[in-house]
Amino acid sequence: MFTHEELQTCTRCSLHKTRTHALIGEGNIHADIMLIAQAPGELEDKENRMFIGPSGKILHSLLKEADIPENELYMTNLIKCTLPKNRSPKQGEINACSYYLDQEIKAIHPSILVPLGYYATKDLFEKYGLQQFAKKEFSEHIAKLFVVDEVTLFPLSHPAFLLYHPQFYENSVKNFITLHRLMKAI
Numbered sequence: 001m002f003t004h005e006e007l008q009t010c011t012r013c014s015l016h017k018t019r020t021h022a023l024i025g026e027g028n029i030h031a032d033i034m035l036i037a038q039a040p041g042e043l044e045d046k047e048n049r050m051f052i053g054p055s056g057k058i059l060h061s062l063l064k065e066a067d068i069p070e071n072e073l074y075m076t077n078l079i080k081c082t083l084p085k086n087r088s089p090k091q092g093e094i095n096a097c098s099y100y101l102d103q104e105i106k107a108i109h110p111s112i113l114v115p116l117g118y119y120a121t122k123d124l125f126e127k128y129g130l131q132q133f134a135k136k137e138f139s140e141h142i143a144k145l146f147v148v149d150e151v152t153l154f155p156l157s158h159p160a161f162l163l164y165h166p167q168f169y170e171n172s173v174k175n176f177i178t179l180h181r182l183m184k185a186i
Contacts, residue, residue: 001107002100007080012096015081021048025076025104032186033072033179034110035059036101036120038158039079039089050075055160058169062159066176068183074108076101078120089119098123111186113151114179117158124153143175145182154179 007022016022023040026049043053051059063070079089079097101123105113115121118138125132128148133141138155146153156175162168 001103007100010080010100012099013081013093015079015083015093018084019081020045022080023048023050023077024080025074025108026050027070027074028072029074029108031072031074031108032111033074033114033183034105034108034112035073035075035114035116036124037075037077037116038119039077039081039083041086042082045082050077051159054163055158058159058162062172062176065173066180068176068180072183074104074110076104078115078123094119094123098127102127111150111152112179112182113153115153115155117161120158121153121155124155128153143178152182154182 004024007024010016010022021040023044037051040050041053041055044050044056050056060070063073078101079093080100083089113124115124118135121138121141122132125146128146128151130146130148130153141155142157144155146155156179157168157172159172162172
């Protein structure tokens with residue numbers, strides 16, 4: 001797998017010009033579950049840590065409510081650098097970071113990949129040859145199992161979604177409880 005130093009000196013796309021850090025994934029390198037978010041937020045970029053901002057608080061709450069031990073997970077991002085003004089990632093940026101995500105997946109070798117949000121799900125569907133879908137169709141894929149070779153994909157909404165739509169919190173808890181059941185079944 002790539003080194004921390006290699007990631008910090010990455011210039012594969014223009015995001016290196018606006019970042020403070022390029023975030024490497026965190027967690028259990030022997031995890032059966034890998035959460036893949038979109039990109040680090042402003043606070044994560046500043047502190048060089050995963051999920052410490054507002055969406056991180058929601059994620060930690062969801063994991064706690066579903067009784068999922070965080071030390072049994074590996075968490076990473078589709079894009080390793082923060083996106084200016086939290087804009088959506090560009091395809092060229094996703095392609096540039098794909099090298100790093102592919103290496104993380106290969107090194108961790110999780111049984112279940114959990115893309116959080118549309119962009120991570122879209123990218124993994126493409127990587128594993130699953131049918132592509134439009135952004136408006138993303139909700140139809142949430143908390144459904146997609147099995148390809150030795151990998152299971154279990155897309156979930158990104159916790160940031162709940163910052164703007166808190167009415168879906170309980171449904172998200174149910175989805176994380178389903179993830180916990182999948183973990184136990186492995």
